[in-house]
Amino acid sequence: MNTATALKDEAHTDVTWQPLCTKADLVAFSGVAAWLETAEGPAQVAIFYLPGLEQELYALEHRDPFSGANVIARGIVGDIKGDAVVASPIYKQHFRLKDGSCVEDDSVTLRTWPIRLDGEKIVIEA
Amino acid sequence: MNTPASPKQRLIIIGNGMVGHHLVEQLVEQGALERYQVTVFGEERHLAYDRVHLSEYFSGRDAESLALSTADYYAEHGIELRLNEAVFAIDRDVSEVVTDQDRYPYDRVVLATGSFPFVPPIPGNDREGCLVYRTLEDLDAIRAAAEHANTGVVVGGGLLGLEAANALRGLDLDTAVVEFAPRLMPMQVDSEGGELLREKIETLGVQVLTERATQRIEDGDTARHRMVFQDDKILETDLIVFSAGIRPRDELARDCGLEIGERGGVVIDDQCLTSDPQILAIGEVALWQQSIFGLVAPGYQMAKAALATLTDGETRFQGADMSTKLKLLGVDVGSIGDAHGNQNPGARNFRYLDQIKQEYRKLVVSSDGKKLLGAMLVGDNGYFDTLMQYYDNGLELPEDPASLILPSSEGAPALGPDALPETATICSCHNVTKGDICASLDAGAVDLATVKGDTKASSGCGGCAALLKSVVDHELTARGVEVDQSICEHFHYTRQELFDIVRIEGIKTFSELVEKHGHGLGCDICKPAVASILASCFNEPITDAAHIPLQDTNDTFMANMQKNGTYSVVPRIAGGEITPDKLVVLGQVAQKYDLYTKITGGQRIDLFGARLEDLPDIWGELIEAGFETGHAYGKSLRTVKSCVGSTWCRYGVQDSVGMAIRLENRYKGLRAPHKIKFGVSGCTRECAEAQSKDIGVIATEHGWNLYVCGNGGMRPRHAELFATDLSDEELFSTIDRFLMFYVRTADRLQRTSVWRENLEGGLDYLKEVILDDSLGLGDELERQMQTVIDNYQCEWANAISDPDKLKRFRSFVNDERPDPDIIMTSERGQLRPA
Numbered sequence: 001m002n003t004a005t006a007l008k009d010e011a012h013t014d015v016t017w018q019p020l021c022t023k024a025d026l027v028a029f030s031g032v033a034a035w036l037e038t039a040e041g042p043a044q045v046a047i048f049y050l051p052g053l054e055q056e057l058y059a060l061e062h063r064d065p066f067s068g069a070n071v072i073a074r075g076i077v078g079d080i081k082g083d084a085v086v087a088s089p090i091y092k093q094h095f096r097l098k099d100g101s102c103v104e105d106d107s108v109t110l111r112t113w114p115i116r117l118d119g120e121k122i123v124i125e126a
Numbered sequence: 127m128n129t130p131a132s133p134k135q136r137l138i139i140i141g142n143g144m145v146g147h148h149l150v151e152q153l154v155e156q157g158a159l160e161r162y163q164v165t166v167f168g169e170e171r172h173l174a175y176d177r178v179h180l181s182e183y184f185s186g187r188d189a190e191s192l193a194l195s196t197a198d199y200y201a202e203h204g205i206e207l208r209l210n211e212a213v214f215a216i217d218r219d220v221s222e223v224v225t226d227q228d229r230y231p232y233d234r235v236v237l238a239t240g241s242f243p244f245v246p247p248i249p250g251n252d253r254e255g256c257l258v259y260r261t262l263e264d265l266d267a268i269r270a271a272a273e274h275a276n277t278g279v280v281v282g283g284g285l286l287g288l289e290a291a292n293a294l295r296g297l298d299l300d301t302a303v304v305e306f307a308p309r310l311m312p313m314q315v316d317s318e319g320g321e322l323l324r325e326k327i328e329t330l331g332v333q334v335l336t337e338r339a340t341q342r343i344e345d346g347d348t349a350r351h352r353m354v355f356q357d358d359k360i361l362e363t364d365l366i367v368f369s370a371g372i373r374p375r376d377e378l379a380r381d382c383g384l385e386i387g388e389r390g391g392v393v394i395d396d397q398c399l400t401s402d403p404q405i406l407a408i409g410e411v412a413l414w415q416q417s418i419f420g421l422v423a424p425g426y427q428m429a430k431a432a433l434a435t436l437t438d439g440e441t442r443f444q445g446a447d448m449s450t451k452l453k454l455l456g457v458d459v460g461s462i463g464d465a466h467g468n469q470n471p472g473a474r475n476f477r478y479l480d481q482i483k484q485e486y487r488k489l490v491v492s493s494d495g496k497k498l499l500g501a502m503l504v505g506d507n508g509y510f511d512t513l514m515q516y517y518d519n520g521l522e523l524p525e526d527p528a529s530l531i532l533p534s535s536e537g538a539p540a541l542g543p544d545a546l547p548e549t550a551t552i553c554s555c556h557n558v559t560k561g562d563i564c565a566s567l568d569a570g571a572v573d574l575a576t577v578k579g580d581t582k583a584s585s586g587c588g589g590c591a592a593l594l595k596s597v598v599d600h601e602l603t604a605r606g607v608e609v610d611q612s613i614c615e616h617f618h619y620t621r622q623e624l625f626d627i628v629r630i631e632g633i634k635t636f637s638e639l640v641e642k643h644g645h646g647l648g649c650d651i652c653k654p655a656v657a658s659i660l661a662s663c664f665n666e667p668i669t670d671a672a673h674i675p676l677q678d679t680n681d682t683f684m685a686n687m688q689k690n691g692t693y694s695v696v697p698r699i700a701g702g703e704i705t706p707d708k709l710v711v712l713g714q715v716a717q718k719y720d721l722y723t724k725i726t727g728g729q730r731i732d733l734f735g736a737r738l739e740d741l742p743d744i745w746g747e748l749i750e751a752g753f754e755t756g757h758a759y760g761k762s763l764r765t766v767k768s769c770v771g772s773t774w775c776r777y778g779v780q781d782s783v784g785m786a787i788r789l790e791n792r793y794k795g796l797r798a799p800h801k802i803k804f805g806v807s808g809c810t811r812e813c814a815e816a817q818s819k820d821i822g823v824i825a826t827e828h829g830w831n832l833y834v835c836g837n838g839g840m841r842p843r844h845a846e847l848f849a850t851d852l853s854d855e856e857l858f859s860t861i862d863r864f865l866m867f868y869v870r871t872a873d874r875l876q877r878t879s880v881w882r883e884n885l886e887g888g889l890d891y892l893k894e895v896i897l898d899d900s901l902g903l904g905d906e907l908e909r910q911m912q913t914v915i916d917n918y919q920c921e922w923a924n925a926i927s928d929p930d931k932l933k934r935f936r937s938f939v940n941d942e943r944p945d946p947d948i949i950m951t952s953e954r955g956q957l958r959p960a
Binding site: 020021025026027028029030032033034035044047050063067068069070071074075076077078079080081082084085087089090092094104 | 579615616646647648649650652653654671674675676677678679680682683687689690691933934936937938939940941943945947948
């Protein structure tokens with residue numbers, strides 16, 4: 001849970017960390033999707049779990065901007081030159097987990113959310 | 127709109143079609159907006175849209191998805207877009223453009239008003255339900271009229287006419303095409319090609335009437351209209367669409383006194399300048415050297431020349447190649463250069479006509495037989511790209527030019543990468559030439575990925591991927607760069623080397639392999655490749671915890687992902703044989719889960735549109751009824767197609783269905799570098815098309831003939847005869863050895879056909895290894911195959927008995943709801959993605 005994003009919690013008092021799912025819902029070195037309700041409306045979130053790595057949890061937009069389908073959590077996780085990425089299962093573009101940026105197309109970025117482990121719960125800042 | 131005292135020149139573009147919009151894009155991309163304040167007028171209410179794919183408007187695409195751009199794009203670049211505002215006049219005396227709303231001063235004008243459909247002057251051509259096919263509004267009108275119609279007629283059998291006919295068919299009308307000339311598409315094909323085209327189109331249920339001149343249209347008896355032809359024959363129909371050619375929209379130019387061609391069109395020079403150098407014209411309104419160009423590509427070239435004129439550039443319009451490659455009503459038609467051979471005195475022809483397969487090909491070559499001047503294709507455009515390379519680049523033809531149009535045989539000369547000149551187009555989607563690829567390599571690119579990134583090559587349809595790779599490999603080798611055969615950045619090994627490591631060291635997981643022999647997390651290249659190797663060696667369920675993160679989504683969820691994130695489900699139907707009871711179950715399951723059903727090419731039934739969370743329930747019911755997984759999602763054995771064989775057929779000499787079922791059950795679940803397809807025919811008539819499969823088996827009086835390494839698809843290849851008159855047992859052991867040798871030695875995603883072509887020593891070597899056991903591997907290969915066979919289990923049966931594995935089949939881990947963004951619509955009585 002010692003993620004860089006989690007530390008922001010102390011710095012900002014107005015953020016809300018809401019529980020999303022549990023650790024048992026995650027699949028190691030892969031992704032699952034979760035439904036997120038926020039003040040701006042609902043969102044579909046892809047959660048990736050890389051146990052044992054410096055940053056273990058990532059939350060990205062589940063929608064693949066190239067196909068419009070909600071499938072990012074179903075992509076293969078890996079790394080390109082050291083950056084952890086997920087490959088869209090539809091047309092195979094890669095998105096960096098840390099910031100959602102697309103490796104093949106600079107103009108495309110997936111939304112990301114701070115996410116961390118709180119006991120057995122997965123909590124997200126939204 | 128008349129911004130005060132701008133230092134920029136005022137450029138007005140009249141017309142917002144494909145060509146007008148292309149000019150706007152060119153202005154933006156080439157930085158011309160620093161010099162020009164641009165205003166665009168469009169008469170239609172829609173922003174520029176893709177007219178080339180207009181017929182898709184009836185097959186589900188809406189105006190928005192056909193649009194080439196957005197209002198935001200124009201706004202973002204400070205371009206004033208005035209849609210739904212028709213220009214009435216150009217007042218050259220004061221340099222102003224006049225609309226019904228205002229007068230707009232200009233420094234330069236570009237006319238991109240396009241064309242309008244020509245409606246022949248036939249009495250009755252203005253009756254209600256007599257329409258044209260050009261704009262989205264026209265299509266709306268056709269759709270509205272079709273609601274109360276059963277029949278439709280298209281007047282005009284050219285390219286656009288056949289497009290329109292396809293649209294009418296799509297609206298479920300009984301459709302006929304009426305053409306004045308003696309054949310369809312007279313511009314593109316000759317009489318033999320036209321005759322074949324007619325046969326093919328009539329097979330689709332479209333009536334074709336040629337040499338018919340409509341005299342008048344009047345009230346009909348059985349339908350709304352009656353068309354009366356020159357010989358007093360009649361045709362009754364509810365709806366008529368005129369598509370008898372185009373005419374340039376040159377009235378603005380005419381009215382303001384610009385030079386106009388005798389048969390219409392605004393006369394332009396190589397700079398796209400009209401007779402008034404303040405005014406340019408591009409696209410279908412423009413007449414260059416007595417020609418109107420009715421295709422989009424020349425229009426784009428004119429836009430580039432116009433841009434050069436506006437920005438003091440060098441590019442000139444120098445005419446355009448009218449070669450076309452089309453699929454009309456599902457029929458391939460291709461035309462290259464001087465296809466009729468009437469522009470080059472002394473030209474010689476080669477022709478190939480197959481009335482069974484309905485294919486026609488013609489080459490027009492120079493009198494010495496060395497250069498390709500033109501070509502014509504009906505029925506199979508697979509020959510187009512190679513011919514286009516010869517034509518475009520002026521390559522010297524092979525000694526026997528006929529080999530270029532004969533059905534692919536052993537000796538058909540393929541164009542190797544070194545035979546291509548620098549100007550050869552490799553990727554036609556992004557117009558990338560071999561020279562561009564070399565430039566990328568000269569600028570420091572050392573691998574395929576960098577070349578792709580630099581040039582965008584192969585990022586469109588992807589059809590050029592293999593050609594691109596061979597060009598890049600060839601050029602790298604030529605530059606003395608050792609081509610790195612590593613599978614990806616995480617392993618410095620080829621797939622074959624990784625396979626040997628796994629097999630010899632007995633490594634059973636990806637994490638162990640990457641720890642001992644690689645580095646990093648892996649990626650979407652090496653993970654599925656290693657997953658496949660592990661499965662080929664040990665055949666553990668792919669959904670086991672250690673293997674699941676390695677799989678492509680299709681393997682993860684054991685179904686085939688479709689474009690909207692739903693899946694298709696294909697149960698195994700071994701040999702294509704299915705009981706009525708099981709057929710009923712498939713229907714019931716499809717009804718219950720709202721699935722679209724389609725028969726596959728491999729004699730199975732594909733159920734589309736399954737939601738992720740429904741997959742386990744669907745499979746529960748299928749397994750209950752006795753089905754098992756069909757591995758349609760895997761790089762593995764797919765199907766064994768069979769003809770009905772000696773059991774029923776008068777000609778059959780062996781039980782092909784029985785053999786197909788035994789083969790399918792023997793090799794089902796075998797994971798391989800790529801998918802594997804089989805075919806078994808019960809006699810030499812070959813109804814199962816076994817010679818187009820990876821493994822083809824054809825019955826003889828004495829046993830079975832085995833063919834290997836065939837392929838259909840993008841690069842068809844006939845399988846080669848490998849062994850003759852085998853007994854059942856000999857057949858199994860030979861295929862065991864052959865398949866396992868392929869699994870061990872092929873590259874990732876390499877079909878048997880490509881593997882065979884790259885195999886040093888070719889077929890003879892393969893025969894030595896498999897039949898003569900020259901490497902002494904035979905027993906080992908057979909044992910290895912036996913391990914795979916012994917460890918087979920239905921992956922779906924395995925998954926639904928394991929609650930942990932089923933957890934994965936949820937759209938959301940924290941919510942029961944299905945994905946609300948999956949929206950379906952109905953078409954021909956079934957659901958499809960909206």
